[in-house]
Amino acid sequence: MYKKLTISLAASMAAFLVWPVAKAEQAITTAEMLQYCDGAGGSFVTCEIYGQAVYDTYLVMSSSGQALKTICVKQPAPSRTEVITEYVKWAQGNAKVQNEPAAQSMLTFLTQRFPCQPSR
Numbered sequence: 759m760y761k762k763l764t765i766s767l768a769a770s771m772a773a774f775l776v777w778p779v780a781k782a783e784q785a786i787t788t789a790e791m792l793q794y795c796d797g798a799g800g801s802f803v804t805c806e807i808y809g810q811a812v813y814d815t816y817l818v819m820s821s822s823g824q825a826l827k828t829i830c831v832k833q834p835a836p837s838r839t840e841v842i843t844e845y846v847k848w849a850q851g852n853a854k855v856q857n858e859p860a861a862q863s864m865l866t867f868l869t870q871r872f873p874c875q876p877s878r
Contacts, residue, residue: 791860
């Protein structure tokens with residue numbers, strides 16, 4: 759068990775160290791992600807996990823002040839499946855986002871779907 763955990767941690771750290779050098783043109787596009795969401799080469803779960811990872815990264819970045827707080831989910835929050843289903847429909851209906859990185863289009867969608875109220 760510890761051997762698997764060590765290998766998993768090493769792989770995670772290696773991925774983390776390589777991640778910052780990825781360029782936007784190497785990122786998965788929205789059109790490619792939609793193929794995974796439709797089950798071609800993946801499944802809807804793939805889309806849910808990717809969406810959760812994008813949102814979790816946003817939360818870390820915004821809570822540390824490295825990104826603006828633009829997404830404000832009110833409680834009780836809708837289910838992850840519900841939000842990703844809405845994202846898929848939104849992305850399929852927006853031709854202009856098809857060639858954008860999937861993470862960028864997800865953040866755009868979440869910002870529109872869960873806008874923050876202006877502070878008074």
